[in-house]
Amino acid sequence: MTEFYYMDGKYVEAEKAFIPVRTHAFLYGTAVFEGIRAYWNEEEKQLYAFRVPEHYERLIRSGKIMYMENPHTVEEYCKITQELLKKNGYKQDAYMRPTLYKSAQKVGPGLYDNPDSFMIIVNKMGDYIDTSKGLKVCVSSWRRNSDNAIPPRAKVAGSYANAALIKTDAHNAGFDDAVVLDEQGNVTEGSAMNLFLVFGNKLVTTTKADNILVGITRNTVMELAKDLGLEVEERNVDRTELYIADEAFYCGTGAQISPIVSIDNRKLGAGVVGPIAKELQNLYFDVVRGKVPKYKKWCMPVY
Ligand SMILES: Cc1ncc(COP(=O)(O)O)c(C=O)c1O
Structure with a gap:
């Protein structure tokens, strides 16, 4: 099944989601991001994303430190996240990576004259670390x-x-x-x-x-x-x-x-x-x- 990502206002098929090679965030690491998990509840047949507003509140704070303007409010971010998960139709645990990044096509580290872009990539995910054995x-x-x-x-x-x-x-x-x-x-x-x-x-x-x-x-x-x-x-x-x-x-x-x-x-x-x-x-x-x-x-x- 095709997976969708979110890029600057659009839901894009994962295979078609690219950023240009000169993107500032790629050349200088000038991106701020979040990792959010969603957990499948089998009894309720429901997918729950965990503490989503808190993650976007932190994204906004990270952006503030890095001279980044957030394109959305926390409420809008939550809605987009919910929509993206729904669009992907997941019925199992998943992981999302919202990223706010500097998208100028320029060489030089300055954060000025440097527009901000926003994307969310998403994938199915179980344990990242084996949590059972210690x-x-x-x-x-x-x-x-x-x-x-x-x-x-x-x-x-x-x-x-x-x-x-x-x-x-x-x-x-x-x-x-x-x-x-x-x-x-x-x-x-x-x-x-x-x-x-x-x-x-x-x-x-x-x-x-x-x-x-x-x-x-x-x-x-x-x-x-x-x-x-x-x-x-x-x-x-x-x-x-x-x-x-x-x-x-x-x-x-x-x-x-x-x-x-x-x-x-x-x-x-x-x-x-x-x-x-x-x-x-x-x-x-x-x-x-x-x-x-x-x-x-x-x-x-x-x-
Ligand atoms: C450096 C660092 N510390 C702590 C955490 C844990 O943060 P959170 O519980 O908000 O995922 C993370 C993971 O996101 C991290 O990358």
Whole structure:
């Protein structure tokens, strides 16, 4: 079946969706983007897109940092997203990548005299990381770009060169992913996901000012943690705290909730998926599929 993308006001067949080779965003990484998941609910025969307005609110903030004008309001973006999913007729989990980008056909990094374009590509998607067995990760020798270099708060395409180096070197060293420190040596997050540590009944995560992308899943986890009677602490995290946590997990739209079982070859707890990460993961998977009435407000029905 033909898949459709959305490009500057039109629904375009995927095979016909191209951008010119001189496009500024391609030459300089000057695009901001979002990753949004939609989950199929088999009992209801319904596709639910998760926390869509929050993603577009962040896209607008990312655009603001990068001198980009958003062509649509959050409400319009949500409508387009719903329409695109419907047009693709998905009856299974899917992933969307809305991208706002600089589309001048020019050489030179300036963001001025440089129009903005908007597109959404979409595909069917299951797990991006195997969330069941637990990840073995390392501390990366790469550092996260700082707020005064390429701000991690903005989801800028060019900054994913940093994530690419982190992920690739972790993979080549035999690890599933990595934890990334900033230039001061403080913990930030994973290659492309946020990080939580578990100490007893408490979740600990880095603050919004610790050179992280402020994740929507991070916020979801904080809300769900309350329901499970867990305390949440946002604070600076030292590297060595990674080694003594009872449990740890990544979270993100792509990563969902991915438990970590070892860091730099040191086992966390018993070296197996921990009970708190597991409980949060189970609840999360119910929430995203629209199975928890309290959180149905986060799930946008497509059909
Ligand atoms: C660098 C980075 N941090 C964190 C996240 C998690 O963000 P969210 O939960 O909004 O998907 C992502 C994924 O989008 C990311 O790329």
